[in-house]
Amino acid sequence: MSLINKVAYITGGSKGIGYAIAEKLLKLGMRVAISGRNIASLESSANSLGKSDNVFCITSDVGLLVDEQKAVQQIIDKWGQVDVVVANAGVGYFAPVDELTEEDWLKMINTNLSGAFYTLKSSVDALKKSKGYYITIASLAGANFFEKGSGYNATKFGLVGFTQAAMLDLRKYDIKVSTIMPGSVSTGFANNTPSEKDAWKIQPEDIGELVVDLLKMNPRTLPSKIEVRPKRPDLK
């Protein structure tokens, strides 16, 4: 299947993993909409991505259904279709459960879990038309729990379950659904500053490459849940 001119929507595409996925899809000749809450950050990312007619920035908080509905409508108004949706936007706040604040809990639930549902809910009719692909960026934290991770673990375990059940519901429409579960990736996530100390981690472009591989996979085959980890975590 040629991916040229296919339309992708990547939530949280202004930074990190989402940005790297956008970069890879643009190189394939796709049209790519990226969203985030901060317009300055989106515009600066669009500039780095080449500011071509194939890049479209949308301000949206994935934790608000109405924002996601508007975002998808803007893509359809501009390009008439949506072929690939990557629910990537996510936040992480790490603290012992007795210290985790309600505010941080709700930010994670709203963004990482409800956000993925709102993004799919807003795009599923378009994906039925295009026989498209819906991908979530979960985490190895969706299969392995750890200290100070109660809130983040809850959202990512939930996201993996949500995505797998959605896969069963949507495959009869010829929509592919996958969840990617990365280990540590070198991004600015949770106040990290990428630097040489991150050399052992997965690099964001590696996840971009993985998304390309999924899109190029034969239509009959669906890798529905993909765990991906640094090969040498002992080098940290």
Ligand SMILES: NC(=O)c1ccc[n+]([C@@H]2O[C@H](COP(=O)([O-])OP(=O)(O)OC[C@H]3O[C@@H](n4cnc5c(N)ncnc54)[C@H](OP(=O)(O)O)[C@@H]3O)[C@@H](O)[C@H]2O)c1
């Ligand atoms: N980095 C890792 O080690 C790692 C490992 C496994 C999984 N992940 C997952 O990968 C995804 C991307 O993380 P990343 O490492 O690329 O983080 P990042 O560099 O911090 O980027 C996060 C992106 O999400 C956007 N975002 C955050 N909250 C949002 C909201 N409510 N609505 C819309 N956009 C929102 C941010 O833009 P604004 O702030 O402008 O909204 C930004 O574009 C997350 O789901 C994360 O949980 C990360």
